[in-house]
Amino acid sequence: MGTVHFDGDRPTKNTIRSTTKIIAMTQQAAVFALRNVTKTFPGVTALDGVRLDLYPGEVTALVGENGAGKSTLVKTMTGIHQPDSGDIQIAGEVVRIEDPEAARRLGITAIHQETVLFDELTVTENIFAGNYLTRGRMGRLDWPAMHERTRQILSDIDAPLNPKARLKGLSIGQKHMVAIARALSVDARVVVLDEPTAALSHHEIKELYGIVERLKNAGKAILFITHKFDEIFAIADRYVVYRDGAFVGEGLIEDVTEAELVEMMVARSVSETFPKQTVTIGEPMMTVTNLNHPTEFADINFEVRAGEILCFYGLVGSGRTEIMQALFGLSKAATGEVRINGESVAIRSPADAIKAGLVYVPEERQQQGVILDLPIFQNISLPQLGRLNPWGLLNETREYDVARAYGDRLNVKASSWDQKVANLSGGNQQKVVIGKWLATQPSVIILDEPTKGIDIGSKAAVHRFMSELVEDGLAVIMVSSELPEVLGMADRIIVMHEGLMVREFTRAAATPEAVVGAATGGLAA
Amino acid sequence: MENAMTQKVVPNRLTNHWLRYVLRWETFLLLVTALVFLFNSFATPYFLDPWNLSDATFNFTEKAIIALPMAMLIICREIDLSVASIIALASVSMGLAAEAGVGPGGLVVVAVAVGIACGLFNGLVVTRFGIPSIVVTIGTMSLYRGITYVVLGDSAFTDYPDGFEFFGQGYVYWVFSFEFTLFLALALVFYGLLHHTNFGRRTYAIGSNPTAALYSGIKVNKHKLVLFVLVGALSGLASVLLTSRLGSTRPSIAFAWELSIVTMVVLGGVSILGGAGSMVGVVIAVFLMGLVTFGLGLLNVPGIVMSIIIGAMLISVISIPVVVGRLRRAREQRK
């Protein structure tokens, strides 16, 4: 990478066709445009000379895999990051967006992927923070006016919340509605929606579509970021595809098919993505009965067998991760019975879980998975220092042996085993986490969003490796929000909705529509 | 796609360039210490006398003993600001025990036990309730010393049994005081503990990323509790040395020592944000601060002015790496 620049017109069949079309039909000018924008972070080129055009009254869908540069793009548009080079144009004029304040002045507003709100403050203040309504010469805050306006905006988007309620009492979906209301409170020309439906229920998504429609009619330019194809075809007018931080193509939605979009996104056809092997499924490895938690989930019952990949699918906030963390001994409040290899085990801490043969590859790799400042070999040996060094004295030779055995097996690309994990790519960091757990020789391995934010090569490697694990007789539980991954890898799928298990599918019976429908509450009970 | 055929063998370590050793904080500290040593020996003829040097060690040895476990606690992302108050409380307990007729050996046990109890309390409040240790130990700093004021008011304990003075005033061999020898031995023990045991490795792991450490099966709360107890125990031990050296206990004993102890640790290259630091650095920093204090003492600089220097050292030592790092990054970006 680095020196290669894609300047928009990459000679693939699709892009040539669609770009000519744009030139032919574009009467109105783009209200917002990026030209040749590059943004690098130490070791990564997040955006590599990208372009983007947004038109008033139109929805442009930005499509790309994790790591395509979508969130960096949003942050560059909203003044959180500054581009290293390239132009940002608003109505044809080159502008600088130094900070979020400047973005707001220029009429750019965004609903960020992670809700960036204030739990302790009221709904009203969350909507107006940074842009308070004031009166008088002293600039006194006009709370009555703000509450009134909040009530108005909320009723516009059909979210009947009390403006004076504190945010911490609201559900995730309601918080998202507040985030949307916040974006709408600004008189914006450009509205960015960064994966806005990830945590919304079926009903709320419908609402959101309605809002987007209204924004369109009001002449706003909308950038809609998503990786759900049904959404793209439901509401977008145009599409833009990024891959690995570079612009790949753009065009009108009516001129493109899903298969073509996928091909642009991943530069390979989809069928070869999932190296699913048929493995004979053996005895139950783990049985969970009556797992309950006072606030996060209830009545969880399932078993997973040797050689089986069991997937938990559901919206963000449906309780999947909380179940896995409870199984791994991270939740004090959970109750229930867990049997591993037929034996009832009491897991009160991760240490207990590891001892029982249950390990957990967490979702937040950098926060929960690896210790960035420690070398690879120390990360791998960490869970079993006590076993490697029974007298409590470090023996680095033994640690290196373990690291090499599992690092090589997983094909970790490193310059040496005492290299800091911080200097590895996301995919290789994930391999270190998996290697760390395999070294403990577990019976059950839980993978929570195992391919989130890693490059395609590593993704395929993780999937291949999952197949190898079940061939070796392990039981694998995978939590994933990526439907293709779930459908491609799972032997069985359990769908979660609002803390409950609502449906279970076998591999053969699972269709995308049915699984998504169950997860968004459409087919509850 | 990677290919098994072309996969290189990954070595355990890359051979270190000699620059990597030279550019370490410890090397820099050692250099500064040597310079201060040279400066002092030129500044005054009394400096190089072994007995004078030996006398000088009394100024910092008790603090240095607490700095050893404190370094581990700070590497583990916690801090204990109540250490000086633990010294006071342990000292008062020894005073009460001495009044009750406990002998020298018993007094040591009393002081260490009180230290352990104080550390245990700090650790339990921090780990059970998840409250930042800074706040908890600011509270116990005032609680522990408050108790000594309640017990002593404006009086003092001065009656300690015969033989007790050895701990703070006795010599083991030639110019080597008992205190100083004990410090050297403890420094070795803590060096081994931090750098060559599972316990030390886990300390770094927790300090670098407590969540990932917990997820890797480390019992984070228990580990922290042990460190708080360790700090408490050595504070109790330091209290024995200090009380024995002074021969008396007043409620203001060791007042504001926490500041110089934290400064020693940070000066030694331990990151206040946790996860980094070495015992060698801390020990060198201890000697550096001892030499500076001694030198200023020879120049007749009053004690309170020392506190200005210590405060300034604390801030600048933390600022310098930040500023240097920022400049370096700015330069790299310009490239």
Next chain:
Amino acid sequence: MMSALLKHRERFLAMVILVLVLAVGAITPEFLRPTSLVGAFNDTSILIILAMGQMLVILTRCIDLSVAANLALTGMAVGMINAAFPGVPVPLLILFAMSMGACLGAVNGFFVWIVGVPAIVVTLGTMSIYRGTIFLLSDGAWVNSHQMSEAFIDLPRSVVLGLPVMSWIAIATVAVCYFATHQLRVGREFFTTGGNPTAAFYTGVSVGKVQFKAFVVSGMFSGLCGYLWVSRYAVAYVDVANGFELQVVAACVIGGISIMGGIGTVLGCALGALFLGVINNALPVIGVSPFWQMAISGAVIIIAVIANSAAERNQGRIILRRAVSKRDAQVQHQEA
């Protein structure tokens, strides 16, 4: 029940203070005389003012341990100016004290904002630097009452509408802080910054700058208190208000200011200070040695942070209960 009480912390604290006052009054009825109550409040004024500044700092996820040293240094400075130039009008001196305090606070803020050193380290350092500077400034000498001008000493004591000016200053400080944190953008920023720094940044707030502002205000209040303290006790020396920063932090923590930032109210904080003030005043009245003060404020800090952490613990989501009841309703419906 505990959490219900903590939810209405202000009411709870006010009740505790009332009960405390009445209990002390039951033992020593003189305590309930208006003059001694006014005296108790007046004695707490400095603590209240300092707690207001500290509150802002803690709201932004920092801590200012240098307030007492700042107070002592500015107090010594104005004391010495007054002794050397008795002609300088007192309002000008107060203005000077506040600006000097603000500058000392700005030093803290600079290191936190621009250099990025943790606040605890910076203020631990400046605490001993400021304290040491008093010695350099005064050469260890005291400024005594006979060296101070009459106007200098009289101002805080003069009674207006039944209360000493010092009490009025404390009340005014609380009122200004209340107004600013409820009615002004600049006041709300302390809450957004501490509540969620990332989100605050997204709303266009510079986190470091807000922290800087908090330190400047805290320093300014310390400077003001420097004058008030030296004038009220009519003496300035190196160890003035030594260790007082702990009382200030304790007042905030008791008042419900979360040490994790972003949570707290002006009223709660003022009541927290008042609570400590009542205890400090009540101890000698009921015949307990003043040496208990330190231990009590230490114990109260610990109890208060534990209580705060229990109150802040996540209440969890309501979504599950809804889902379960919905499902149960459906099951019942099917059975029927």
